[in-house]
Amino acid sequence: MASDADPVQDFCIPNTNFTHTRTSHFHILPCKNTAEVTPEDFIFTGIKSPGNFTDMGFAGISVTSNTFPGLNTLGMSFARADLKKGGVNVPHIHPRATEVAYVVKGSVYSGFVDSANRVFAKVIEEGEVMVYPRGLMHFQMNVGKSTATIVGSFNSQNPGIQRIPNALFGSGARDELLEKAFGMTPRQVSTIRRKFLPRK
Incomplete structure (x- = not known):
């Protein structure tokens, strides 16, 4: 089984000029007219460095697909x-x-x-x-x-990512839970939590 649904067309470059109406509940942009699609839509240079x-x-x-529209609907x-x-x-x-x-x-x-x-x-x-x-x-x-x-x-x-240290110590889970789960003292939990607090 594929992780994403199979595409029903060759490609779908999102039309970023499309504006949603107030009654629209869709979060997916419609495709550009294929006559407006260019080779640049299928090239990404953002990982050179x-x-x-x-x-x-x-x-x-x-x-x-948020950063490279050519990936849209390709799974x-x-x-x-x-x-x-x-x-x-x-x-x-x-x-x-x-x-x-x-x-x-x-x-x-x-x-x-x-x-x-x-x-x-x-x-x-x-x-x-x-x-x-x-x-x-x-x-x-x-x-x-x-x-x-x-x-x-x-x-x-859209594979998603959940980093385990951030999920446990940066999420707001109760200290008592972390202390019991890892056999840690309150001070140890507090020390680790500080690493995941937003920097000011």
Whole structure:
């Protein structure tokens, strides 16, 4: 089964000039007239360079139909991830997509955890590919001596992402729950929570 519905036409470049009426409940833009579609609608240049690096040494650029209209209705999206030496793409899930990750350069400790809590992980090198099944928690860590680059592809135009540390410690879940779930003291929970508070 496909993650997204099969397209019923060759392509659908969203018509960004369309304005909704007050009675409209649709969040999907209609397609451009095919006579107005150009080759540029199917080309994206926004992943030539890394994005902005986080404190974890990770820079990610997500490319969906919102940023690349040529992907609209095609049931796919992709991302560029760069990891500084020792950088981590924290454990996370994509609830609506399977991901295939291709190592463009570097050495990356990469893996996922299945629903029986078995970890499937190893170091993958430049030119190698790993797949992360839909909805399973997965991660990457640069174990090489220089910046690593990965390109990921998803079988959904909106795969979604939920980063596990942010979901647990940045969501507002009760401290008592986190203390019991992880065997932590209130002080430890408070220390970790501060890392996920919005910066002023």
